[in-house]
Amino acid sequence: MRLGIVGSGKIVDELLSFIHEIKAIQLIHISGTLRSEEKLKTLCTKHSFQRYSTNYQDLLDDQEVDTIYIAVPNHLHFAFAKQAIQHHKHVIVEKPLTSTYEEALQLQAIALQNHVFMWEAITNQYLPHYQHIKDSLLELGNIKIIQCHFSQYSSRYDAFQKGHILPVFDYQKSGGALMDLNVYNIHFVVGLFGQPLDVHYYPHIEHHIDTSGILILEYPDFQCVCIGAKDCQSPSISTIQGDQGCLCIDTPVSSLRSFQVIKNDGQVHKVPDTQHPHNMYDEFIAFVEMYQKRDYQRCYQMLEHSLIVCEILTKARRKAGIIFPADHIL
Ligand SMILES: NC(=O)c1ccc[n+]([C@@H]2O[C@H](COP(=O)([O-])OP(=O)(O)OC[C@H]3O[C@@H](n4cnc5c(N)ncnc54)[C@H](OP(=O)(O)O)[C@@H]3O)[C@@H](O)[C@H]2O)c1
Incomplete structure (x- = not known):
């Protein structure tokens, strides 16, 4: 899995504390805001990303990245995931999946149309x-x-x-x-x-x-x-x-x-x-396994589960x- 990350906050620090243990994940690109450029630069060097950017479009256009981990505030999950899918990237969206059930339904539809993986990062x-x-x-x-x-x-x-x-x-x-x-x-x-x-x-x-x-x-x-x-x-x-x-x-x-x-x-x-x-750790192991086996069926079953949660x-x-x-x- 060739991973790009958007966001450089608390949860990204958590992810980067263990992700090196999962050898099947290659860290390619970390992206965020201009105001966090220093942090992005530091994370890029410390965790050996190939590059960083302060513009999401650069990450979307990065041909080496095949999966984007979306770790920005909740209200941005929908738009960021939608754009990623439209660029034929797989997406791992931090919980909660979207702001509303209607957004989740839309994302599910375009993930299926584009035949990409879409996972909600939910530990339990x-x-x-x-x-x-x-x-x-x-x-x-x-x-x-x-x-x-x-x-x-x-x-x-x-x-x-x-x-x-x-x-x-x-x-x-x-x-x-x-x-x-x-x-x-x-x-x-x-x-x-x-x-x-x-x-x-x-x-x-x-x-x-x-x-x-x-x-x-x-x-x-x-x-x-x-x-x-x-x-x-x-x-x-x-x-x-x-x-x-x-x-x-x-x-x-x-x-x-x-x-x-x-x-x-x-x-x-x-x-x-x-x-x-x-x-x-275990959620990322599961995402990599589904990705390696091209197990869309399990991914979309998990997505159905996430949709029930979004509806609630x-x-x-x-x-x-x-x-x-x-x-x-x-
Ligand atoms: N913290 C946790 O323990 C935890 C656990 C599980 C899940 N999550 C989920 O992870 C997501 C992020 O949470 P967090 O705690 O990491 O939040 P955070 O510390 O506030 O970090 C949010 C990150 O998103 C960046 N960002 C904001 N607007 C952006 C934009 N327009 N383009 C690109 N990057 C942008 C922020 O950059 P700036 O700082 O420059 O604004 C910051 O790096 C949330 O959905 C949350 O529910 C968090």
């Missing part, structure tokens, strides 16, 4: 423990209650309160706790139980954006509560409760580092942390009155 769907959790569900009996919890106080919230609004807290840039953290809970639940019947979102809103919130996903036989907060902190413990036992995860569902199954008769089965130290995000947000500029372009 590709973590080995996710499959182990799926396999453990049978031990729980009939599912009664699910609660997923991801609360992480954000240093960007301090800035937000002082009036400095960074993209993750900016409704004009498709930010908010639902899009940033609760999205992991939704992916986690949808990957296990499919599309819910209905959704309801109860947010705490400041300056038109949800800084935290509680999402209810209604399923035919149980209710699911998903909590996501960037304005307060708590251990992020998630549970799936059935009439024969409970599965308990004591890390956020973005990382699923370890979990245990506690049966009603007192038996406990602990699954320890055996995953790669970086949560993003859009519906929940709109019902709660959190409106993005992209909602006006239908």
Whole structure:
């Protein structure tokens, strides 16, 4: 995979901390803004990219790049991915896939038309423990209650309160706790139980954006509560409760580092942390495998899953009155 990256922020630093371990990925081109030119230059040298640019068009026109990793603020995902696909590049789009469900549907259509890979970079769907959790569900009996919890106080919230609004807290840039953290809970639940019947979102809103919130996903036989907060902190413990036992995860569902199954008769089965130290490693391994095997079928199945998540995000947000500029372009 000959990779180009757009963006040079926090998540790109994370990716570059382990990507050298995946030998099938060649780093070709990193692109960003003129204001970040010094950072781009430093990353280019440090990680042996062949070149950098401060203009996205240069990356789109780079014939050596066949896949673009899109790591810019949420409101830009759609336009950047659309242009990349129209230039016949495969795309890896950071979560959340797009600002709205309608955008996601459009991207899916043009990815299929152009026969390119389009993946949402969402850690938990590709973590080995996710499959182990799926396999453990049978031990729980009939599912009664699910609660997923991801609360992480954000240093960007301090800035937000002082009036400095960074993209993750900016409704004009498709930010908010639902899009940033609760999205992991939704992916986690949808990957296990499919599309819910209905959704309801109860947010705490400041300056038109949800800084935290509680999402209810209604399923035919149980209710699911998903909590996501960037304005307060708590251990992020998630549970799936059935009439024969409970599965308990004591890390956020973005990382699923370890979990245990506690049966009603007192038996406990602990699954320890055996995953790669970086949560993003397994998703990139999976993308490379699909790319090498030309496995479009799996990629498009994962895309269908992402679309369900986008639909939930859009519906929940709109019902709660959190409106993005992209909602006006239908
Ligand atoms: N941070 C995390 O832990 C994390 C985890 C998973 C997923 N993500 C996702 O990754 C994406 C980026 O998040 P982040 O935390 O890395 O944000 P960030 O630190 O704010 O970085 C955003 C990057 O995008 C660049 N950018 C902004 N507008 C651009 C444009 N028009 N053209 C090219 N580059 C542009 C910014 O450059 P300037 O600084 O020059 O504006 C910056 O390098 C988001 O969608 C987020 O949901 C983040």
